Amino acid sequence: MASLRNTPAPAADPRDGYLDAARACILDVGWRRTTLTEVARRAGVSRMTIYRAWPDMPTLLGDLMTREWGEVVATRAAAADVVTAVVDTVRALRDNELFLRIVELDPELLLPYLLARRGRSQDAVLELVAARVAAGQADGTVRTGDPATIARGLLLACHGFVLSAQTMVDDQVSETDLDEELRHLLTVALAP
Structure with a gap:
């Protein structure tokens, strides 16, 4: 039986961090002025990472x-x-x-x-x-x-x-x- 002590904790969903970045953008400039590119920049990931998760802002x-x-x-x-x-x-x-x-x-x-x-x-x-x-x-x-x-x-x-x-x-x-x-x-x- 494997030791639970050495079992890594499940990784948090990275999409939560991206949603946090989107939330921060919307709070700063509103939805209409928030872009997936800006969300990626704030999240510290590439635009393609965000585009793979969501095809568009809606x-x-x-x-x-x-x-x-x-x-x-x-x-x-x-x-x-x-x-x-x-x-x-x-x-x-x-x-x-x-x-x-x-x-x-x-x-x-x-x-x-x-x-x-x-x-x-x-x-x-x-x-x-x-x-x-x-x-x-x-x-x-x-x-x-x-x-x-x-x-x-x-x-x-x-x-x-x-x-x-x-x-x-x-x-x-x-x-x-x-x-x-x-x-x-x-x-x-x-x-x-």
């Missing part, structure tokens, strides 16, 4: 958004209840620096995911929320209904709280007030 951006939003969601998915998990995730997405930079400089990047199709990260969120809804139904804390349909309804409602909350904040209503309103809406929507 494909790289899709992988970056999937990784970024997936991490945000995963760190909040274990909250005690589905309402807290969703509200915390909405707040974290709204405060995420990559998300904020995309909204600030390149908001059109988000339109396909709002108007034409779901992305991988949206599908992952739907899967997590549907599982949490089903678990809540099993323990009697969530109303009956198809968990997938309920999850999709919740995601649609949350889009506005992520993307448009800043348009509703002023001297009368804060983001915290809106988060509490979202908590109330979700609580009522899921009540058995």
Whole structure:
């Protein structure tokens, strides 16, 4: 039997470093001004290395958004209840620096995911929320209904709280007030 002590640790996926370089570029200059060549330069690799991983910037951006939003969601998915998990995730997405930079400089990047199709990260969120809804139904804390349909309804409602909350904040209503309103809406929507 081979010694575990001498077994090398699995190598980290080099693509993570490339995605980190892409993230840094987008934070600095925005998506439209970021090129695969610049990503390669920041990552310290050849352009061909990046082109072998991603044929174009939209494909790289899709992988970056999937990784970024997936991490945000995963760190909040274990909250005690589905309402807290969703509200915390909405707040974290709204405060995420990559998300904020995309909204600030390149908001059109988000339109396909709002108007034409779901992305991988949206599908992952739907899967997590549907599982949490089903678990809540099993323990009697969530109303009956198809968990997938309920999850999709919740995601649609949350889009506005992520993307448009800043348009509703002023001297009368804060983001915290809106988060509490979202908590109330979700609580009522899921009540058995």
